[in-house]
Amino acid sequence: IVPIAFDAMLFGDSISKLYNSTIVRTRQQEQTRKLKDEYLQKAKQIVLKRDRKAMQQLLKTAVADFTKLLPKEHIDCPKVGIVGEIFLKFHPYANQNIENWLIKNGIEVIPPSLTPFMTQYFVNRDAKLGYKVETSSIPKPLMKFVYRIVKKEINKYNEIMSQFEYFTPFDEIYELSNHISDILPLIAQFGEGWALPAEIVSLHKHGADGVIS
Numbered sequence: 001i002v003p004i005a006f007d008a009m010l011f012g013d014s015i016s017k018l019y020n021s022t023i024v025r026t027r028q029q030e031q032t033r034k035l036k037d038e039y040l041q042k043a044k045q046i047v048l049k050r051d052r053k054a055m056q057q058l059l060k061t062a063v064a065d066f067t068k069l070l071p072k073e074h075i076d077c078p079k080v081g082i083v084g085e086i087f088l089k090f091h092p093y094a095n096q097n098i099e100n101w102l103i104k105n106g107i108e109v110i111p112p113s114l115t116p117f118m119t120q121y122f123v124n125r126d127a128k129l130g131y132k133v134e135t136s137s138i139p140k141p142l143m144k145f146v147y148r149i150v151k152k153e154i155n156k157y158n159e160i161m162s163q164f165e166y167f168t169p170f171d172e173i174y175e176l177s178n179h180i181s182d183i184l185p186l187i188a189q190f191g192e193g194w195a196l197p198a199e200i201v202s203l204h205k206h207g208a209d210g211v212i213s
Contacts, residue, residue, distance in 0.1 A: 043058060081109075168206050
């Protein structure tokens with residue numbers, strides 16, 4: 001079940017990116033909302049079948065359908081990322097529905113993503129072992145092999161999403177950690193730890209004009 005769950009997470013994060021890039025630019029906002037809901041419902045059925053290839057094919061179709069809703073001319077919008085504690089970032093009640101407010105004001109939301117939240121485990125594990133605050137019976141080569149599989153799957157989704165005009169890639173988690181390791185030790189993992197400032201650096205790299213927490 002872990003492989004399809006990981007693909008489902010990547011699919012959900014990708015749909016969120018497609019939705020937020022489209023809805024702030026299109027005149028067909030209601031259709032954009034319906035399209036997002038339709039694809040999330042279709043994904044549920046694929047999860048039950050544990051069909052990873054079908055999930056990726058569904059994303060290819062989603063990219064094409066969201067693209068159809070975009071104006072033909074390229075539109076640049078101010079961009080804002082939402083950062084902070086995970087519940088605050090994702091739950092509309094906790095963040096006072098800030099995402100919809102930004103959209104109504106013509107601001108593109110760079111949505112929070114579950115993918116780096118989950119893959120930071122690999123960096124955190126390395127840091128704990130390096131600082132000798134944790135031991136592990138799992139050989140390092142085995143964990144590197146597992147991470148290569150994870151990275152390969154993320155790259156598949158990045159490749160599919162690259163066909164979308166306003167594509168923003170998933171960051172490679174070790175590259176993301178390098179953005180901040182000279183300022184904050186990676187053993188700082190309490191709460192959001194090093195991941196939050198690294199996320200802010202990533203948002204800047206992807207063209208965000210500001211962040212909200």
